[in-house]
Amino acid sequence: xxxxxxxxxxxxxxxxxxxxxxxxxxxxxxxxxxxxxxxxxxxxxxxxxxxxxxxxxxxxxxxxxxxxxxxxxxxxxxxxxxxxxxxxxxxxxxxxxxxxxxxxxxxxxxxxxxxxxxxxxxxxxxxxxxxxxxxxxxxxxxxxxxxxxxxxxxxxxxxxxxxxxxxxxxxxxxxxxxxx
Amino acid sequence: xxxxxxxxxxxxxxxxxxxxxxxxxxxxxxxxxxxxxxxxxxxxxxxxxxxxxxxxxxxxxxxxxxxxxxxxxxxxxxxxxxxxxxxxxxxxxxxxxxxxxxxxxxxxxxxxxxxxxxxxxxxxxxxxxxxxxxxxxxxxxxxxxxxxxxxxxxxxxxxxxxxxxxxxxxxxxxxxxxxxxxxxxxxxxxxxxxxxxxxxxxxxxxxxxxxxxxxxxxxxxxxxxxxxxxxxxxxxxxxxxxxxxxxxxxxxxxxxxxxxxxxxxxxxxxxxxxxxxxx
Numbered sequence: 001x002x003x004x005x006x007x008x009x010x011x012x013x014x015x016x017x018x019x020x021x022x023x024x025x026x027x028x029x030x031x032x033x034x035x036x037x038x039x040x041x042x043x044x045x046x047x048x049x050x051x052x053x054x055x056x057x058x059x060x061x062x063x064x065x066x067x068x069x070x071x072x073x074x075x076x077x078x079x080x081x082x083x084x085x086x087x088x089x090x091x092x093x094x095x096x097x098x099x100x101x102x103x104x105x106x107x108x109x110x111x112x113x114x115x116x117x118x119x120x121x122x123x124x125x126x127x128x129x130x131x132x133x134x135x136x137x138x139x140x141x142x143x144x145x146x147x148x149x150x151x152x153x154x155x156x157x158x159x160x161x162x163x164x165x166x167x168x169x170x171x172x173x174x175x176x177x178x179x180x
Numbered sequence: 181x182x183x184x185x186x187x188x189x190x191x192x193x194x195x196x197x198x199x200x201x202x203x204x205x206x207x208x209x210x211x212x213x214x215x216x217x218x219x220x221x222x223x224x225x226x227x228x229x230x231x232x233x234x235x236x237x238x239x240x241x242x243x244x245x246x247x248x249x250x251x252x253x254x255x256x257x258x259x260x261x262x263x264x265x266x267x268x269x270x271x272x273x274x275x276x277x278x279x280x281x282x283x284x285x286x287x288x289x290x291x292x293x294x295x296x297x298x299x300x301x302x303x304x305x306x307x308x309x310x311x312x313x314x315x316x317x318x319x320x321x322x323x324x325x326x327x328x329x330x331x332x333x334x335x336x337x338x339x340x341x342x343x344x345x346x347x348x349x350x351x352x353x354x355x356x357x358x359x360x361x362x363x364x365x366x367x368x369x370x371x372x373x374x375x376x377x378x379x380x381x382x383x384x385x386x387x388x389x390x391x392x393x394x395x396x397x398x399x400x401x402x403x404x405x406x407x408x409x410x411x412x413x414x415x416x417x418x419x420x421x422x423x424x425x426x427x428x429x430x431x432x433x434x435x436x437x438x439x440x441x442x443x444x445x446x447x448x449x450x451x452x453x454x455x456x457x458x459x
Binding site: 017018020021022023025026028031032033035050051054055057058061062065066067068069070071072073074076077080081084114117118121124126127128129131132133134137140141 | 189190193194197198200201202203204205206207208209217220221224225228231232234235307308309310311312313314315316344345352354358359360380382383384445
């Protein structure tokens with residue numbers, strides 16, 4: 001990823017955190033709210049691939065943990081695994097170009113990420129992370145991701161491919177004359 | 181060959197990121213670093229609080245009334261003008277009712293008999309829980325106003341929670357229904373009224389009070405803080421009303437569920453009691 005891509009990504013991460021805290025946290029259904037950060041993680045894996053997706057997920061996790069009362073680093077750990085996994089799904093044969101696959105993978109990643117967060121939270125000693133509330137949280141986050149995944153995938157494509165396109169615009173073309 | 185190298189590189193990246201996450205997670209459990217992380221988190225919350233305030237104002241119930249008027253008007257164009265007038269009147273009425281309810285809540289916080297002589301810091305709830313797994317709310321008072329970690333937070337009807345962490349201008353409050361919340365309680369304020377621990381079961385769920393000894397509560401009875409659970413709360417704060425009582429088959433133990441007196445899902449104004457538990 002280019003410097004421009006990372007700069008765009010940092011800006012989007014800040015905006016996403018504000019939207020999460022100021023808007024989405026207020027939409028509470030069954031005691032849970034939609035989660036833009038984990039949806040972005042799925043989109044990052046799908047668009048940027050496993051390794052770059054996991055790196056972006058790590059940073060998103062550090063941002064998300066800033067406003068959560070849970071141990072710092074728990075979201076990063078969860079997001080890294082989810083981002084990497086989403087990238088792997090994307091790399092499967094036949095999954096490369098489908099927009100619907102990108103969307104479905106992002107939604108599934110959001111649901112899996114929420115469940116994994118609950119499991120890892122319980123493993124590090126957080127009380128009440130597993131149970132009926134976790135089921136509701138997975139459900140609400142997945143439903144929210146159905147809507148949020150569309151802009152999340154678009155934004156991630158803008159970050160990754162837009163940044164690369166901008167960078168290649170300054171490069172000398174290979175395999176031909178630059179003075180043509 | 182290139183594919184194998186790429187796979188190895190990907191796995192190495194994953195391993196490094198997982199190790200980095202675990203390192204950060206581990207550091208958060210250590211004193212000095214944990215304090216630094218908490219300081220950064222509090223600063224971020226303080227920085228985000230204006231946005232939270234702004235959005236909360238934008239999501240005011242009046243907005244719903246206007247939205248409803250617009251939807252209806254699209255279907256009956258000829259009545260648009262009348263509907264707009266009606267919507268505006270309803271909005272005004274709603275606004276007045278809302279302001280009245282707010283004023284009532286704020287006034288009620290001035291007459292918290294149950295906190296006795298404990299000084300209080302009035303605060304407004306900024307946001308709903310930020311985590312899907314912990315029931316906390318953000319309030320607009322922090323250390324600069326006198327609020328601090330472990331201080332009880334009350335609403336006009338009783339105990340709402342306890343301050344988990346405080347920044348300069350905001351604090352995170354763990355609600356009594358959070359699953360990690362456990363509160364020493366008693367049935368009535370008398371010395372022989374029995375004591376037990378009330379545990380949170382999640383937002384919207386009643387508190388659970390298990391294996392009671394020395395008390396025979398009945399439905400509708402008010403549950404108060406006992407002040408005996410290591411002194412985490414002052415004694416005598418109203419907490420909940422008994423909603424069901426279950427006696428064990430052998431008749432030796434009693435389990436109770438109790439509905440919090442404070443409506444935690446619509447919590448808007450609270451007071452932080454400037455009272456700290458004994459060390």
